[in-house]
Amino acid sequence: MQKKGKFDYILLETTGLADPGAVASMFWVDAELGSDIYLDGIVSVVDAKYALQHLLEEKPEGLVNEAARQVALADVLLINKTDLVSTKELEDVRSVVRSINGLVKILETQRSRVDLTKILDLHAFDSLSVKSLQDKFTTSNSHQHLDKSIVTVTFEVFGNVTDEDLHLFIQNLLWEKNVKNKSGVSMEVIRLKGLVALDNKQEQVIVQGVHELYDLEETQVKWEGEKLNRMVFIGRHLDKDILKQLFESALKR
Numbered sequence: 001m002q003k004k005g006k007f008d009y010i011l012l013e014t015t016g017l018a019d020p021g022a023v024a025s026m027f028w029v030d031a032e033l034g035s036d037i038y039l040d041g042i043v044s045v046v047d048a049k050y051a052l053q054h055l056l057e058e059k060p061e062g063l064v065n066e067a068a069r070q071v072a073l074a075d076v077l078l079i080n081k082t083d084l085v086s087t088k089e090l091e092d093v094r095s096v097v098r099s100i101n102g103l104v105k106i107l108e109t110q111r112s113r114v115d116l117t118k119i120l121d122l123h124a125f126d127s128l129s130v131k132s133l134q135d136k137f138t139t140s141n142s143h144q145h146l147d148k149s150i151v152t153v154t155f156e157v158f159g160n161v162t163d164e165d166l167h168l169f170i171q172n173l174l175w176e177k178n179v180k181n182k183s184g185v186s187m188e189v190i191r192l193k194g195l196v197a198l199d200n201k202q203e204q205v206i207v208q209g210v211h212e213l214y215d216l217e218e219t220q221v222k223w224e225g226e227k228l229n230r231m232v233f234i235g236r237h238l239d240k241d242i243l244k245q246l247f248e249s250a251l252k253r
């Protein structure tokens, strides 16, 4: 790529089978490194007609369903070709997408025609997303449609956590992968978002994670009243009760 001056925006289209998480991780640069580039957000497109077939396809043990992974990582999801399906079929696609990713913003399109302001400048990875995280947090937890499927798990817990205990909680999940579900299978977190209360900070802190990368960012928003930590996990083999218990035990007594 050669161009004088700065780019306004870089849109990177991956191949159909790509894992967007791996690509996103490369661009998710630490703000302190002073890079001009920041990761704005991940947009995925599914075809209304074939989405269910692809999303619900069971892959052999150990293999991931790429379509479901792309939905899991998306900040915005276009359900395209809505003219080719009935209202009921569209509703089914929407509900499966929602069960995989409880945070994603869904847009329904024909010929992928979309208002650009809805897919650019998302700020999905920075502290500006606090408001939207709060708004979205009302989403309920997904019920699993398949045992091995990707789901969204959310919970809220009052309290404070120390910096160290929060890092330990996240690292056990993302790095050590030693947090297991009730069947003894390690939980696999693909995307993580949270609003947390650190014991030594007045402001709300946002946690973001993609694959094994994660980041804590202090926001400008001060806590008011009781501090309610909100966590969202998207991944496989997740168990809400165990995750919540673990987070609770990380909180300061």
Ligand SMILES: Nc1nc2c(ncn2[C@@H]2O[C@H](COP(=O)(O)OP(=O)(O)OP(=O)(O)O)[C@@H](O)[C@H]2O)c(=O)[nH]1
Residues within 6 Å of the ligand: 016, 047, 080, 081, 082, 083, 084, 109, 110, 111, 112
């Ligand atoms: N009926 C209908 N057809 C569409 C729509 N959007 C795209 N198509 C048609 O679908 C065909 C395939 O286009 P796409 O599915 O967009 O193909 P693509 O995503 O570029 O293909 P890959 O990158 O290989 O996945 C083309 O003939 C398009 O004109 C739509 O909303 N409705």
